[in-house]
Amino acid sequence: MSGEPFPEIKSKHSLVAKYVTEPIWEKLNRAKTATSGFTLAKAIACAVEFNNQHCGIYAGDWDSYKVFADVFDPLIQEYHGIAADSTHTSDMDASKIKGTISKEAPVHSTRIRVGRNIDGYGLSPGITKQQRIDVENLMKKAF
Numbered sequence: 001m002s003g004e005p006f007p008e009i010k011s012k013h014s015l016v017a018k019y020v021t022e023p024i025w026e027k028l029n030r031a032k033t034a035t036s037g038f039t040l041a042k043a044i045a046c047a048v049e050f051n052n053q054h055c056g057i058y059a060g061d062w063d064s065y066k067v068f069a070d071v072f073d074p075l076i077q078e079y080h081g082i083a084a085d086s087t088h089t090s091d092m093d094a095s096k097i098k099g100t101i102s103k104e105a106p107v108h109s110t111r112i113r114v115g116r117n118i119d120g121y122g123l124s125p126g127i128t129k130q131q132r133i134d135v136e137n138l139m140k141k142a143f
Helices: 015-019 022-028 045-049 062-067 069-080 129-142
Strands: none
Touching: 015 069, 022 069, 062 069
């Protein structure tokens, strides 16, 4: 049983088109994540549906990065220009931030993007209705 047929990826120049090959599809298209039952088809839906995607993939939950590592790992490495053995470090010490903002061209606004992830729950593309309810109840208790 081969699962779903190889999809037509409309975003021909996307990273998904480069890394979701027929052999990779055959290997992973039946896999589902434990957290939210996310599939490779769901992960690449935007690259299949639209012809203007650069990356063309979304993780449905934390498990997506492991279950679909054959796609996510090389794609993330290329997108960010990092080596396979790179590690992420976090330093929240604001005093270490150095800037060179010209007084003649001050910053009038900025945008900060925040994503939500709580261990054991799907991310936005993959969260189930029950998980949304559970997160809402969790937040009610927290606040």
